[in-house]
Amino acid sequence: MFVLVEMVDTVRIPPWNFQRQLNDAISEELNKKLANKVVYNVGLCLCLFDITKLEDSYIFPGDGASHTKVHFRYVVFHPFLDEILVGKIKYCSQEGVHVTMGFFDDILIPPESLQQPAKFDEAEQVWVWEYETDEGAHDLYMDQGEEIRFRVTDEIFLDMSPTGPTAATPDTPAQPGQSTAPPAEDSGQKKEAPYTLIGTICEPGLGLLSWWNS
Amino acid sequence: MLSNYEVFKLLTDLKEQRKDSGKNKHSTGQQNLNTIMYETLKYLSKTPCSRQSPEIIKEFLTTMMPHKLTKAEKLQLLNHRPQTAVEIQLMVEESEERLSEEQIEELIQTVADILPGDPEQENAAPADAEAEWEW
Numbered sequence: 134m135f136v137l138v139e140m141v142d143t144v145r146i147p148p149w150n151f152q153r154q155l156n157d158a159i160s161e162e163l164n165k166k167l168a169n170k171v172v173y174n175v176g177l178c179l180c181l182f183d184i185t186k187l188e189d190s191y192i193f194p195g196d197g198a199s200h201t202k203v204h205f206r207y208v209v210f211h212p213f214l215d216e217i218l219v220g221k222i223k224y225c226s227q228e229g230v231h232v233t234m235g236f237f238d239d240i241l242i243p244p245e246s247l248q249q250p251a252k253f254d255e256a257e258q259v260w261v262w263e264y265e266t267d268e269g270a271h272d273l274y275m276d277q278g279e280e281i282r283f284r285v286t287d288e289i290f291l292d293m294s295p296t297g298p299t300a301a302t303p304d305t306p307a308q309p310g311q312s313t314a315p316p317a318e319d320s321g322q323k324k325e326a327p328y329t330l331i332g333t334i335c336e337p338g339l340g341l342l343s344w345w346n347s
Numbered sequence: 348m349l350s351n352y353e354v355f356k357l358l359t360d361l362k363e364q365r366k367d368s369g370k371n372k373h374s375t376g377q378q379n380l381n382t383i384m385y386e387t388l389k390y391l392s393k394t395p396c397s398r399q400s401p402e403i404i405k406e407f408l409t410t411m412m413p414h415k416l417t418k419a420e421k422l423q424l425l426n427h428r429p430q431t432a433v434e435i436q437l438m439v440e441e442s443e444e445r446l447s448e449e450q451i452e453e454l455i456q457t458v459a460d461i462l463p464g465d466p467e468q469e470n471a472a473p474a475d476a477e478a479e480w481e482w
């Protein structure tokens with residue numbers, strides 16, 4: 134689930150922190166920069182593991198702060214392909230079952246990867262597994278808050294770097310009162326997650342823990 | 348790769364350290380670190396890794412050596428502590444071909460013996476306990 138990633142970065146220590154031990158000041162700056170953030174193609178960064186190498190600190194003209202190149206290792210949440218994870222069901226929607234692990238939320242199990250046959254109950258907004266046995270069909274509901282075991286099948290990283298101002302769209306003619314803010318459609322857009330995991334529960338043993346604990 | 352236990356230990360130690368130094372953890376810069384630490388500790392404390400120690404892990408890995416499992420498989424067994432054959436089949440690839448039924452039973456037994464389990468779960472099923480378990 135977790136990996137250690139070696140990274141290199143230049144850390145800026147402002148002058149009011151010069152009285153602190155260099156290692157402590159650097160650890161704090163690195164955690165401030167990376168903790169709880171997703172790095173593109175790496176994963177969700179949790180906390181600093183250790184500092185492997187500190188190069189010389191330099192002060193540049195015009196800026197009183199010191200700049201230090203640091204080689205360090207960071208603990209990153211990055212499950213490998215086919216890893217089994219346990220999470221809780223956040224909610225169900227037409228797109229599938231959304232699972233959360235507390236510290237990481239964007240896990241989706243699409244409808245094709247649910248135990249088949251499955252149907253979506255519109256009234257209660259839950260996915261249901263129609264489990265057939267000799268005695269008849271049981272409807273197994275995937276309720277909110279239930280613990281679920283799933284296998285990671287895919288990961289999607291989205292580059293969230295800021296892009297330039299959006300190009301002029303047809304419905305923003307030269308209206309004097311209008312600001313250069315993006316058109317109204319953008320504010321209705323969903324927030325895309327920088328890191329999404331796609332999972333499956335289509336195997337024996339996967340799915341709600343209560344299904345398999347006899 | 349890190350085991351859940353290593354991350355759990357790292358975060359608990361970091362939490363102790365920050366509790367002792369005390370002054371600046373509420374500043375806005377540290378809020379992210381606090382959030383991620385809190386949530387991850389909350390998640391990990393409900394998994395088997397919270398009851399593990401370096402000695403237990405070493406013992407587990409030495410016992411696992413003859414089974415010739417890959418690093419990823421051993422890591423998953425350590426993190427999840429499977430109790431049924433179905434779970435083992437999920438975590439070990441091609442388990443039907445590589446392990447016989449008795450080997451799978453043996454694996455479940457080793458996992459249950461070496462890795463400490465959830466005390467609540469074990470107290471709830473006294474009838475299944477074997478004679479050796481009575482201390």
